Amino acid sequence: MTTTLLEVRNLEKKFSSKSAWFQSKKYVHAVNGVSLELNERETIGIVGESGCGKSTTGRCVLRLIEPTSGEVIFQGKDITTLSKREMNEIRKDIQMVFQDPMASMNPKLTIREILSEPLIAHKVPQKEREPLLNETLRLVGLSENHLERYPHEMSGGQRQRIGIARAIILRPKIVVLDEPVSALDVSVQSQILNLLQDLQEELGLSYILISHDLGVVEHIAHRVGVMYLGEMVEMGGKEQLFLIRKH
Amino acid sequence: MAKSEIYKPIQARVTSKSPMKLRADFLKRIFKDKRAVVCILFLFIVSIVGIFAPIIAPFDPEELFYDSILEAPNKEHLLGTDAIGRDLLSRLIYGVRVTLTVSLLAVAITFFLGTFIGLVCAYVGGWVDNVLMRIMDILLALPSIILALAIVAILGPSLTNAMIAVGVASIPGFARLIRGAALTIKSSMFVEASRSIGSSHSWILRRQFLPNVTGILLVYTTLFIGVAILDTAALSFIGLGAQPPTPEWGTMLSEGRNYMQNAWWLATFPGIAITMVVFAVNFLGDALRDIFDPKSSG
Numbered sequence: 001m002t003t004t005l006l007e008v009r010n011l012e013k014k015f016s017s018k019s020a021w022f023q024s025k026k027y028v029h030a031v032n033g034v035s036l037e038l039n040e041r042e043t044i045g046i047v048g049e050s051g052c053g054k055s056t057t058g059r060c061v062l063r064l065i066e067p068t069s070g071e072v073i074f075q076g077k078d079i080t081t082l083s084k085r086e087m088n089e090i091r092k093d094i095q096m097v098f099q100d101p102m103a104s105m106n107p108k109l110t111i112r113e114i115l116s117e118p119l120i121a122h123k124v125p126q127k128e129r130e131p132l133l134n135e136t137l138r139l140v141g142l143s144e145n146h147l148e149r150y151p152h153e154m155s156g157g158q159r160q161r162i163g164i165a166r167a168i169i170l171r172p173k174i175v176v177l178d179e180p181v182s183a184l185d186v187s188v189q190s191q192i193l194n195l196l197q198d199l200q201e202e203l204g205l206s207y208i209l210i211s212h213d214l215g216v217v218e219h220i221a222h223r224v225g226v227m228y229l230g231e232m233v234e235m236g237g238k239e240q241l242f243l244i245r246k247h
Numbered sequence: 248m249a250k251s252e253i254y255k256p257i258q259a260r261v262t263s264k265s266p267m268k269l270r271a272d273f274l275k276r277i278f279k280d281k282r283a284v285v286c287i288l289f290l291f292i293v294s295i296v297g298i299f300a301p302i303i304a305p306f307d308p309e310e311l312f313y314d315s316i317l318e319a320p321n322k323e324h325l326l327g328t329d330a331i332g333r334d335l336l337s338r339l340i341y342g343v344r345v346t347l348t349v350s351l352l353a354v355a356i357t358f359f360l361g362t363f364i365g366l367v368c369a370y371v372g373g374w375v376d377n378v379l380m381r382i383m384d385i386l387l388a389l390p391s392i393i394l395a396l397a398i399v400a401i402l403g404p405s406l407t408n409a410m411i412a413v414g415v416a417s418i419p420g421f422a423r424l425i426r427g428a429a430l431t432i433k434s435s436m437f438v439e440a441s442r443s444i445g446s447s448h449s450w451i452l453r454r455q456f457l458p459n460v461t462g463i464l465l466v467y468t469t470l471f472i473g474v475a476i477l478d479t480a481a482l483s484f485i486g487l488g489a490q491p492p493t494p495e496w497g498t499m500l501s502e503g504r505n506y507m508q509n510a511w512w513l514a515t516f517p518g519i520a521i522t523m524v525v526f527a528v529n530f531l532g533d534a535l536r537d538i539f540d541p542k543s544s545g
Binding site: 089100121 | 435436437439440441442443444445446447450454455458459461
C-alpha cells in the first residue's frame with residue numbers, strides 16, 4: 001500500500017504589482033488552487049508552458065516563496081503555518097535541485113564547502129561529515145578528488161551531479177527537481193535522469209519534477225500534472241495522460 | 248545505461264586548483280601590474296619609515312633648536328626648520344605614524360559599519376532597508392568633509408574625534424556601494440539554494456555574501472584610505488584635528504601656511520608628502536579595481 005507523503009491542498013500564490021499612490025493594487029495569480037498528493041517513492045511530473053506557475057508551485061512547497069493561501073501537509077503538519085525555525089527543521093526532509101547548476105552554486109566556494117553547507121546548517125556532527133561527503137559523491141558518480149575544486153572547474157553534467165549531491169546529502173524524503181536537466185546537453189540529460197531514477201530506488205526518494213520537456217517527464221514520472229495559467233488542469237497516470245491528450 | 252556505468256567516477260578534465268593556488272594566481276596578477284607594484288612598494292617604504300621613525304628620524308620631532316629658527320634646507324636640517332626651530336624632516340617622519348594610523352582607523356570604522364549596514368539593508372530589505380538608506384541619503388546629501396566638520400563640532404577638536412568624524416562621514420557612501428553589490432547577490436540562485444537548505448542568516452551573509460563582495464570591499468577600502476588621509480589632514484589644517492605640537496601633516500601644512508612667503512619649505516614638504524601618499528593609495532585602488540574587474544579598465 002502506498003502512503004501519502006505530501007499533500008498540497010488549494011495552493012494559491014498571488015503576486016501584487018507595485019502601484020502608484022491611491023491606485024488599487026493589481027494582482028497576478030501565479031498559482032491558483034493547485035492540489036496534489038505525493039506518495040512515497042513516487043515521482044510526480046508537473047508540466048506546462050513557461051510562466052504557468054510550475055516553478056512557483058515548487059517554491060511554495062518549500063516556502064522559498066510564501067504561499068498566499070492553501071495547505072502543504074507533510075507528516076501530518078501543515079508546513080505553511082510553521083515558524084521559520086520549525087520550517088528549517090522540515091527542510092532537512094524536503095530539498096531542491098535547481099535548473100542552472102552553475103548559478104545555484106557560489107563560485108567562490110569549493111565543492112567541499114558547497115556540499116558541507118547542509119551538514120553545517122543541520123548540525124551534523126563533525127566526524128560524520130567526511131564519510132557522508134564521500135558516500136554521497138560516490139552515489140552521484142563523482143569521487144573525493146572533486147572536493148577541492150571550484151564549480152567553474154567542472155563540466156555541466158558534473159555540476160548538476162553536485163547539485164543533486166547537495167540535495168540528497170541529508171537523505172531527504174522529498175526532492176523538488178526544478179527543471180533539473182534543461183540547462184544540460186542532450187547527451188548528459190539522460191545520464192542525469194538515470195542517476196535520479198537510481199537514487200530514487202536506492203534512497204527511497206519522492207520527486208516533484210518540474211519540467212517543460214514532456215520527454216523528460218515521460219521518462220521518469222509516475223504521475224503527471226499539467227498546469228496552465230496557474231491552475232492544475234489535468235492530473236493523472238503517465239499512460240493515461242500521454243495516450244489521451246486533453247490539453 | 249547500466250547502473251555501474253553511472254556510478255563510475257568521472258575523470259576530471261580540468262586540472263584542479265587549490266585555494267592556495269588561486270591566491271597565488273591573484274598575487275601574480277597584482278605583481279604583473281607595474282602601477283600596483285610601484286604603489287605597494289612606495290606605501291611599504293612609507294610604512295617602514297613610520298614604524299622605525301625613532302631610528303630613522305635625525306632628531307626628536309619636538310626638540311627645539313633656538314639657534315636655527317626658520318632655517319632653509321641645509322646639511323644639518325635636510326628639509327629645514329620651522330618657526331620655533333623644530334627639524335622638519337623629523338616631524339614629517341613622525342607624522343607618517345600619526346597620519347597613517349588615524350586614516351587607517353578611520354577607514355576601519357567606515358569598513359566595519361559601512362559593510363554591516365550595506366549587507367543588512369540588502370539582505371533584510373523592507374522597512375529596515377528603507378529607514379537605514381534614507382538616513383544614509385540624508386548624510387550623503389552633505390559633502391563628507393562638512394559632515395566630518397559637524398561631527399567634530401559636536402565632539403570637540405582632537406585627533407581621536409577627527410578620526411571618528413572622518414570614519415563616520417564616509418559610512419553612507421560605503422554602505423550604499425556594498426548594498427548595491429549585495430542586492431545582486433541576494434537575487435542570485437545560490438542564495439535561494441542556501442535558503443532552501445535551511446542555512447542560518449548569519450551563515451548566508453558570511454559564506455555567500457561576503458566572499459562575493461571581497462573584491463569591491465578591497466578596492467573601495469583602498470580608495471577610501473586616500474580620502475581619509477586627505478580629510479584628516481583637512482580637519483587638522485583648519486585646527487579641528489591633531490593639536491600642536493603633534494607632528495601631523497595637515498597641522499604642519501597649516502602652520503607652514505603663515506610663512507609661505509619667507510619659508511616655502513614649511514608648507515611645501517608636508518604638502519608633497521600628503522599628495523604622494525594619497526596618489527599612491529588611489530593608484531593602488533585603481534589598479535586593484537582593474538585586477539578584480541578587467542572590464543572596467545581603460
